Amino acid sequence: MRTSMLRSIKSLATSPSSHILRRGYASEAVPQRKVTVLGAAGGIGQPLSLLMKLNPLVSNLALYDIANTPGVAADISHINTRSEVVGYASDAELGKALEGADVVIIPAGVPRKPGMTRDDLFNINAGIVKGLCEAIARHCPKALINMISNPVNSTVPIAAEVFKKAGPYDPKRLFGVTTLDVVRAKTFYAGKAMVPVAEVNVPVVGGHAGITILPLFSQATPKANLSDEEITALTKRTQDGGTEVVEAKAGKGSATLSMAYAGAIFADACLKGLNGVPDVIECSFVQSTVTDLPFFASKVRLGKNGVEEVLGLGPLSDYEKEGLEKLKPELKSSIEKGIKFATQ
Ligand SMILES: NC(=O)c1ccc[n+]([C@@H]2O[C@H](COP(=O)([O-])OP(=O)(O)OC[C@H]3O[C@@H](n4cnc5c(N)ncnc54)[C@H](O)[C@@H]3O)[C@@H](O)[C@H]2O)c1
């Protein structure tokens, strides 16, 4: 494991209020926060639930899956950290799992096998996500939704349509989790630029599939003098990061451990925003006016109501401008596919 990951996990696991106290809260004032994981017994769900159990900002952890929940919940519940863990195992218990949730993380659905695109998952995962979002609209309409299920470029628009149909839709509360793209871009950049990975920042914009993933290495820090060829190779590796893992797992699924790490980072950012910690910024696929597309991933400032501000793209290199124009038709069609599915 990389040092930065160990450091992050260690900081999540240390004394209950350590990082919030540094920002001026009294320990008694650490708010009660319920996090619900839908798909908690899956490849992502299990390690992500573990990481949320280590997060001192969580007071209640609800683990929901249609299979194997009791074992996972019993196992995680023995860990001596702040949150109380409850497992919910059937459709009949979904409402209870969601009631009172501040953050709902959704890694429910099938993963890719070699040779598949994320869009090939649409037929199964669209229905799963739609059903779960209908329940969210009924039981915790104010929760922040962290959508992990693929294809994210379509499942987020599906969720938006479900929420619109169900009542007042608040786009500030819906997030497609693209943190894994950022995690990968940081790792690959640090390796190539020979800079300490813990210091690296790279925004990744667009969407979460192939060429729609657009890392902005021109804005990467610490700065490094990389050639055009090196930037092209880094961009391609970031775009194909998911496929690299799918192929290495050879039919046994897609990224789970790195995704759990990324999902835990993003949920932690949402919780910090809800708790009023200032300047919490992460990239996420959200409703957006940054381009002419209705949803787009970019840097987002998180606050007490979810998205506080969708930040712009900043200055792009010519290579990135070209990438942006190339990704738009594919992203547009994935968004429209999701909307069509949910509105028909
Ligand atoms: N956003 C990202 O960056 C990213 C990264 C990796 C994987 N993913 C996606 O995450 C999803 C899950 O991947 P995984 O590897 O954990 O798959 P998995 O098959 O290991 O786990 C999925 C879990 O979802 C559960 N599930 C299925 N239908 C459900 C329902 N209606 N309600 C609740 N739970 C349900 C299953 O029982 C299973 O436990 C896939 O769609 C994958 O493509 C996204």
Ligand SMILES: O=C(O)C[C@H](O)C(=O)O
């Ligand atoms: O590639 C996949 O299918 C899973 C995920 O979207 C990833 O980026 O690892």
